[in-house]
Amino acid sequence: MDLSIGEVAERSGLSVHALRFYEREGLFANPVRRLSNGRRIYHEEDLEWLAICTRLRSSGMSLATIRQYIELVGQGPGNEHERLELLRRHENHVEAQIRELQETLDVMRHKVRIYEDHVVRGEADRLWNPSHPDAAARATTHQECHPSEGGT
């Protein structure tokens, strides 16, 4: 039932180094226990938490914020509001990321499609090439492209 750091590394996808690092940084909710010989022992719940952690990280939550969350939980009842707020902030953040990526994707698809056309016709060199300012014009006249590119 007990897991060694190596097993956890393998199953979580994090390196043993990263696991020790996470521990130092206070990213484990239940402080990692040790065997009498000093070796760390983990349990399934740690793996579950690491999975969540990894999700939070890969969706852009910083380790500092994850630590904050854990600290709130560690303080026990009474701060549920703060926890919820933290989670909701991240939720919004993720939503915003999705929107932006979706926009970028639309732009890219458009560009790539046009690029392909031009490649087929052997005249692609000018596209998305800022040294040739007529690139935009070409694209635009051929297929509406970007009436106002600066959509960031």
Added chain:
Amino acid sequence: MDLSIGEVAERSGLSVHALRFYEREGLFANPVRRLSNGRRIYHEEDLEWLAICTRLRSSGMSLATIRQYIELVGQGPGNEHERLELLRRHENHVEAQIRELQETLDVMRHKVRIYEDHVVRGEADRLWNPSHPDAAARATTHQECHPSEGGT
């Protein structure tokens, strides 16, 4: 018509430092020209390119990859295939990011909703708190939650 580095900074949202840094790193397609006194001059096209650059960056393309793209363009016709491949790879990458974020979002919404319920009922302490392994059980028995959490 000519823009100073300060103007470009203001309009692009990048710092003057960053602009000089980008230039050193070869991220400008049309090499930045100088006035006789050594000062950089930029044009509208540079702003357009910077807008694209910023989009690529914020969607996770590294500066190194952006440089690669520019290098391909700079080599002139003949490598359209490579350019297209690079763009498509990024397209895929962005798509993958969106999918993952969407998944994360679903998970988070679910958790937050449940958390809210529990807060309302004053029994929230155990949720998403790996020190209380019964959290999952509670959530699960209350509202289906995670039959198999490790959905990464």
Added chain:
DNA sequence: CTAGAAACTAGAGTCGGGTCTAGATCAAGA
């Protein structure tokens, strides 16, 4: 003419998020 803003260069520093090293300890198998 002078002050202050803005630009220049080279290079150092920062920050987040790890990764790696060295040297020691410990467990298990040939």
Added chain:
DNA sequence: TCTTGATCTAGACCCGACTCTAGTTTCTAG
């Protein structure tokens, strides 16, 4: 017994992407 391999600690190192500093020059307004 000896070796191999996993673990331990403290702390150095790395990488990407900037950011800032110092010292200098140049432009602009008063």
